[in-house]
Each structure stands twice: as structure tokens, then as C-alpha cells.
Amino acid sequence: MPLLLVSGMVLALAIPRFNLYNNYVQMLLMYVGINIILATSLNLVNGYMGEFSLAHAGFMAVGAYTSVLLTMHVLPPETLAATFPLAVLAAGAVTSLMGLLVAIPSFKVRGDYLAIITLAFLMIVKSALENIDAIGGPRGIPGIPRLTSVPWVFAWTVTLVWLIRNFVYSRYGRGVQAIREDEIASDLMSVDTRRVKILAFMLSSFCAGVAGALFAHLLQFISPRVFDIVKTTEVLIMVYLGGIASIGGSILGAAVYTLLLEILRPSTVASLLSWLPAGLFDPLNKYVISHLGVLRMIIMPLLLVLVMIYWPRGIMGKREFRIFVPRRDKEAHRQKPVTEGMSNHGVADSP
Amino acid sequence: MNPETAYWLQQALNALQLGSIYALIALGYSMVYGTLSMINFAHGDVFMVGAFLCFLVGTALGLPFVPTLLLSMCGAAVLGVTIERLAYKPLRNAPRVSAIITALGVGLILENVMLAFYPYPQNVPRLLENVTWQLGGVSISSLQLVIIGLSVALMLVLDHVVHRTPVGMAMRAISWDKSYVPLMGISVNLVISITFAIGAGLAGAAGTMYALAYPVIDPYMGILIGWKAFIAAVVGGIGNVRGAMIGAFILGAVEIMVVALLPSTYRDLVVFSLLLALIIARPHGILGQPRVQKI
Amino acid sequence: MALLTARNVAHNFGGLRAIDDFNLELSQGELMGLIGPNGAGKTTVFNLITGVYRASEGSIRFRDRELVGRTPHEITALRIARTFQNIRLFRDLSVLDNVRIAHYSQSRYSPVEAMLHAGRFRREEQRIIGHSRDLLAIFKLEHLAAETASSLPYGYQRRLEIARALATRPELLLLDEPAAGMNPAEIDQLMEFILWIRREFQLTVLLIEHQMKLVMGICERIKVLDFGKTLAEGSPAVVRSDPMVLEAYLGEKVAG
Numbered sequence: 001m002p003l004l005l006v007s008g009m010v011l012a013l014a015i016p017r018f019n020l021y022n023n024y025v026q027m028l029l030m031y032v033g034i035n036i037i038l039a040t041s042l043n044l045v046n047g048y049m050g051e052f053s054l055a056h057a058g059f060m061a062v063g064a065y066t067s068v069l070l071t072m073h074v075l076p077p078e079t080l081a082a083t084f085p086l087a088v089l090a091a092g093a094v095t096s097l098m099g100l101l102v103a104i105p106s107f108k109v110r111g112d113y114l115a116i117i118t119l120a121f122l123m124i125v126k127s128a129l130e131n132i133d134a135i136g137g138p139r140g141i142p143g144i145p146r147l148t149s150v151p152w153v154f155a156w157t158v159t160l161v162w163l164i165r166n167f168v169y170s171r172y173g174r175g176v177q178a179i180r181e182d183e184i185a186s187d188l189m190s191v192d193t194r195r196v197k198i199l200a201f202m203l204s205s206f207c208a209g210v211a212g213a214l215f216a217h218l219l220q221f222i223s224p225r226v227f228d229i230v231k232t233t234e235v236l237i238m239v240y241l242g243g244i245a246s247i248g249g250s251i252l253g254a255a256v257y258t259l260l261l262e263i264l265r266p267s268t269v270a271s272l273l274s275w276l277p278a279g280l281f282d283p284l285n286k287y288v289i290s291h292l293g294v295l296r297m298i299i300m301p302l303l304l305v306l307v308m309i310y311w312p313r314g315i316m317g318k319r320e321f322r323i324f325v326p327r328r329d330k331e332a333h334r335q336k337p338v339t340e341g342m343s344n345h346g347v348a349d350s351p
Numbered sequence: 352m353n354p355e356t357a358y359w360l361q362q363a364l365n366a367l368q369l370g371s372i373y374a375l376i377a378l379g380y381s382m383v384y385g386t387l388s389m390i391n392f393a394h395g396d397v398f399m400v401g402a403f404l405c406f407l408v409g410t411a412l413g414l415p416f417v418p419t420l421l422l423s424m425c426g427a428a429v430l431g432v433t434i435e436r437l438a439y440k441p442l443r444n445a446p447r448v449s450a451i452i453t454a455l456g457v458g459l460i461l462e463n464v465m466l467a468f469y470p471y472p473q474n475v476p477r478l479l480e481n482v483t484w485q486l487g488g489v490s491i492s493s494l495q496l497v498i499i500g501l502s503v504a505l506m507l508v509l510d511h512v513v514h515r516t517p518v519g520m521a522m523r524a525i526s527w528d529k530s531y532v533p534l535m536g537i538s539v540n541l542v543i544s545i546t547f548a549i550g551a552g553l554a555g556a557a558g559t560m561y562a563l564a565y566p567v568i569d570p571y572m573g574i575l576i577g578w579k580a581f582i583a584a585v586v587g588g589i590g591n592v593r594g595a596m597i598g599a600f601i602l603g604a605v606e607i608m609v610v611a612l613l614p615s616t617y618r619d620l621v622v623f624s625l626l627l628a629l630i631i632a633r634p635h636g637i638l639g640q641p642r643v644q645k646i
Numbered sequence: 647m648a649l650l651t652a653r654n655v656a657h658n659f660g661g662l663r664a665i666d667d668f669n670l671e672l673s674q675g676e677l678m679g680l681i682g683p684n685g686a687g688k689t690t691v692f693n694l695i696t697g698v699y700r701a702s703e704g705s706i707r708f709r710d711r712e713l714v715g716r717t718p719h720e721i722t723a724l725r726i727a728r729t730f731q732n733i734r735l736f737r738d739l740s741v742l743d744n745v746r747i748a749h750y751s752q753s754r755y756s757p758v759e760a761m762l763h764a765g766r767f768r769r770e771e772q773r774i775i776g777h778s779r780d781l782l783a784i785f786k787l788e789h790l791a792a793e794t795a796s797s798l799p800y801g802y803q804r805r806l807e808i809a810r811a812l813a814t815r816p817e818l819l820l821l822d823e824p825a826a827g828m829n830p831a832e833i834d835q836l837m838e839f840i841l842w843i844r845r846e847f848q849l850t851v852l853l854i855e856h857q858m859k860l861v862m863g864i865c866e867r868i869k870v871l872d873f874g875k876t877l878a879e880g881s882p883a884v885v886r887s888d889p890m891v892l893e894a895y896l897g898e899k900v901a902g
Binding site: 240 | 384390438442445449450451452459463464467470574589616620627
């Protein structure tokens, strides 16, 4: 694994430096990375903890706006290349405080009611941002400096996924999953459910804030409209498509969703199929490809509905790629035969 | 009467109108949640389709108000039942979350199909003559009266159906325990289809009336209104038909009041904050009953 | 000094008085049974002791610490554990993880150490894994460590639930109908088993049970509840012939 990461980092640094791929592909890679961060962090609350949070776009918004305020009004412009990570970190920290706010109702309320509370939170954040003229109001903030780069996205993605994975394979992560399975039983089995919920929400929102910051400095424009229920829905799709309670699943879901959405563009499909003879290509182009712009927004959710019907838990539902499971946990689960010489003490061998 | 009272009476009328439309939509959410324990996130978009059906029928067929209303209600009802059969029925025994995500997907499909046909906002032709009367400083429009009157009538009919007919009883029975209802000789599928048909039909009616009151429509109009109506249903007590109505009228009143007292950009902010506060204070809603869980 | 002392405990569910004037004194090492018809309030007593409900009235003291008002996980950390009438395992998690989770309060490492897998994390995780596997071995479940809890046969699930409870290193163990669904041969084994774990883990045991064979067989003292009130308390012989108990269980005519 470390070798893979090092070579990945080297590649990530090389891409922009030597322009190994064109701008479009680089942008795509960065979006994939940001979406991976969003999906894995949402999976922590929605998948591992079994809640249904709709607030994620709201957290993204908080992170985006915080980071932009810092890079455009607080930090000295000459230092931005170096201080950008600080702005991103600060954005994540502020967002995690918002996560703490959302965690509090979760103590008393679960399931659909918590979903609605998170929805209301999202709407409130969006409305609040629309009303603060100092940060652009409904028109948003244009002209954000392009500070996000392939190496930065790679570094943040790898770091945050690693932190989330470590969290999952610790007593806190196990506590999160216990809460999902049976909250009362967890409490009775010594899990401090309040603390665990707070930690899960804070970590999840921290990552969403970082993603928002990276997103803002990639798109170079943000407005409240960008962080609405549709955005949350996109992340939900990535999580449930890839599979709940699975880090590999979230990575898969984010990658598949982002790439599929891009591939289904008229220009891409046209160039992919350009080798077809004109007799076949022209009618295809006229009736299908040129309408792909609209069709793809129908094909995507249609695919989602089909996936949900046939794989309700998503592609990797509650399962994990072995590469993400720490060795310690793999060894702990080895199935050794029962040792000799222990008396039964009334414990039968048959059920 | 003095201008102060007249002003507030006016606002009260506006609130009733808005609340009526919200109520028709909120009912659909509540009924579906009541029977299937599922949040039908596509419902707001069914409302939108209802508005577009009104537009289509009005422009293509040029029919007067009543047939247009009936056609869009029926169209919406058919849509609702179709969605249920194709997308939700296969997931009745799947984890609840899958059904919710599917509903989100269906909503997106509806929005984008409409967008494909109508990339630009459309103007709905005026199907009702709008006469305004002045009554001591309060302007009452016939359109307002029609909307409020029709909505109240539909709600009364629904209340009667849910609480006083066998079908309604079956719907309420299913909401408590799906597995035993077939043993009573009731077809669960049929009752669920009826539930969706009624809910969607009401949303279609709401769409038509909304289209007549605010004639510019676009495929994304269902999103915000749908979510607000949903939260209203929760505030009233999700799963409870009367609660949905109460919640919706509260929502209408709050919105109108906020717009009357504060700059209009604050509308959504205050509305959602108040609704949030209400939900936190009473998570099960005004008329909701928490399901007692035996530990 | 008594290990657990409940005094004048009462609990209301809205208008219903589920438990009335409940008193109990458990000495260290005792094996006591709590019996009564269905709906008598036995599981409610367990829920009150473990903090799932906060007693409306009265006091429950464990080693001279007041339990009423504490959260369940605090009470568990004070060394009281329980099993459930309807098995409440973490169904989609592995057998091993079910036991590991119960070690939550015994570890000290912080969230930061958890996210970095550094500091106290490694040492404590190894300890947890070791203790968990030891428990599984004792309960003959080690070879099923990676299996999903819900895939286990019923009897194994009951065993796992007890193993999980013991992972919290309790001094007092509350067993809620441990013999449910068992045939007579299995009940015999369970009786031997409960006696063994009491010895081996130095436990005090309070159990709810309907199977009289088990209750009369291993309990040193029995308390009988009906409609939330205590009908009788004493040794098995005393309780068995108490007329009020017979009436509650078998009906007026038989008792008379």
C-alpha cells in the first residue's frame, strides 16, 4: 500500500508539472478526488452509523465560503500558494463545529426525524448565505483564485480517506456501527453513544468542509445555489450506489458517478464513436448523441433506480475491499479451531 | 373597518390560499408515509407535473377550467400509481433507505424529462376569469376563493374517506401492520395503489391551482415547494392526515407573515428556522404519536 | 455489605404504575431469580437497574453508588452487564466485533490516536483482541470469529450474547430469560453453565426466567413479581408453596 501511495503522489505531482494530460482530464481527476472525500465522509454518518443525513451540501457550503473568505480577504495574496492548506484546514475546522451543532439533535432523535432536521439545516444554511450581502448574497462570489491542484487534491483525498478508515477500524468506528445495529444495546455494552455520535458528525463535516474548500478553489466561483438539495442528492447517489458502510464502495461510487456523468457528454460520446462509418454514426448523432446533454440527466437517475432495485445495498454494501482492512483486524478475525483440553462446562458443541 | 385589520385580513386570506396548496401536497406525503413508512421524495415533482399537465391541456386542448383540473388530477394519479408499481413495489422488503434513494432518483428523472421538453419556463393560459371584489379595504379575488374552496372541499372528502370508509380503514390498518392486513381479505397492493392515486391526484390539483395563481412554471418548481410541504407534514405529525393539513396551514401562515413583516429574501430562512425549532421541540409533530418501542 | 440495594423503587409509564415499591438486596456472589407472569415488570426492573429507564421513585445503589440518573454506559462501566429477552446482538457485525465493541469503556485512547492508529491505540487494540478471542474460546465460538452474528444458529447467538456481556468485566450479571427456546437437555447444560461462569468470573447473578426447572434448580433466592408488585421472596422451597404465588401463576381455584 505505501508503495502505491508514493507512486500515486509522484504521478500526481508530475501531471500538472509536465502537462501529462490536458486540462480537462486534470479537472476531471480533481473532481473525482473531491467527490471521493464527500462520499466517504457522508458514508460515515449515513452508512456506518445508519442515519440519513441530508446536510452534507450545507457543510460543503460552510467550508467553501470560509476558505474563500480566508484566501480572498484575510491571507496575504503573495503567500497563497503556501498558505492555501491552512485555509483549507481552517475551513474544515469551522465546518466541524457546524457538525457538532447537527449532532446534538441526534441524541434524542433518529431515523426520518433526524433526516428532516438535517434537511432543515441545509435549507437554513443556503438561505442564510443568500441573505448575507457581504459575501455576495444570491449572486455568489466570482473570481476565486485557482489554488486547487492535482497534487493537493491527491494529498487531501488520501489523507482524509486514511483518517476515516482508521477511525472506522477503532473503538469509535466500532461504536458507530454498533449504534447503527442497535443503539440501546450499544449503550448497554459500554459505548458512550453521545460522544461517538459527536465524533462521527464532526469528522464527517470536517471532510465535507475541506471538500468544499477544494471545490471552491477549483470551480473559481461559488454561490448558495451550488450547495442545494441537488448537490446533497448527488453525494447521496455516490454513497448508496457504491455501497453503504464501505470505504472502497464510496471511492467506487464517487469515481463511477463522476466519470459516467462526464463520459455521457455529447462531445465525449461523439469522439468515442467517431470511428464508426458515417452511415451508422450520422443518424446516431442526430437522434441520440446531440440530445445526450439532456438524456444523461435522465440516464443517470434511471441507472440509480435500477441499481437500487437489484442491489438495494449498493455495489459494495457493508462489505470492504481487503486492501482497506488493517492487517490487525484481518488477523483478529482468523478462524482457529478450538483448542484441546478444555472441558465443556455445560457449553454444548451443537447448537 | 380600519386599515390595520383590513391588512391582516388580507394576509389571512393569502395565508389560506398558500396553506391550501401546501396542504394538498402535504397530504400525499403523509398518506404514503402512513402506509409504506416511506418518504416519497418524488412527490414534489408530481406536483410539478400536475402544473405542466394543466399547461398542456390548457394550450393544446383549450379546455375550460373544470375538465382541465380533472384531467391533470387523473394524469397525476396515473403517474403516481405507475411510479409506485415500477419503482417502489420491488423495494417493499428492502432496507428503507433504498426506497428513499429510489424516490430521489425518480424525482430527478421527472425533472429532467420535463426539462427536455420545456427547457424554458412556460406561461400558463388563464383558464379562470379573475374577478376582484373590495370588501371594506380587503381585496378578495375569485381565484383565491376557488383555490381555497376547492382545496377545503377536497380535504373534507379525503378526511371522510380516510376516517369513515372501508378503504380509509384499510389504509390506516396497513400503516400499523402490513403483514396481517391480507389476512383480513384486503389486497395490500390495491390499497397502496389507491393511496398513491389519491395522494398524487391531490398533488395534481395543487399543481393546477398553483399554475393558475402563479402562471409561470418551470421543471424545478416542485423542489422547494415539495420540501416545504414535506416539512409541514412532519410538523403536523407525519402519517397523520389531519396533521398534514394543520402543518400546511401553519406553514402558509408563517410564510405570509414573514413576507409581510420582513424583507422577502428572509422568507425561506425564517420559515425553515421556525419549522426546525418546531420539529426539535416536538419531533413527532403536533398530532403525531411516537411508536412505543418495547425494550 | 450488599452489592446491590434497591429501595422503594417505583416506575410509571404515563398513567400506568409498572413497578411499585420494589426492594431488593443482593449480596456478593448470590444467584437470585426473578419470576412472575408475563407483563409482571421483570424486564422493567432490569431496565431500571441498567439505566434504560430512569426510575420514577426510589433508589438503586450498587457498591454504594447511586445508579438512578446515570446513563446506561456509565452503569455498565460500573460493572453491571445484561443480556436480553429477545437477543440483541449487532446482527450485521462479526462475532468478534460484537465482543470487541463491549470493550469500548475499557480503552482510553483518544479520537486523535484512533485516527492516526498511533500512541496507545496499538497496545490497547491488541489487548482488546486478545481478551475478546479468549472469551470466544471459552465459549467455544472462536472458530466462528469472522461469521456474521445473524448467521449463527439460535443457541450460539444466546451464547455470544452472554460472552459479549462478560466482555465488559461485570461483577453483576443480569440474565433475561437465558433458557428461552431451549429443550430440557439444553436447560440442564445451561444450569451447569451458569454455575460455572459464576465461579469462573466471580459474578453475582440475577436472572429472569420462566423455566421453573432452572429457577428452582440453581437459584438460591427467588423473588416473585406480579403487576409490578412483589408477591413473595425467599428460598425456592418457600416460594414454591406460597399460596399467593400459586394463585398468580395457576389461578385462584387451584391455589385454594
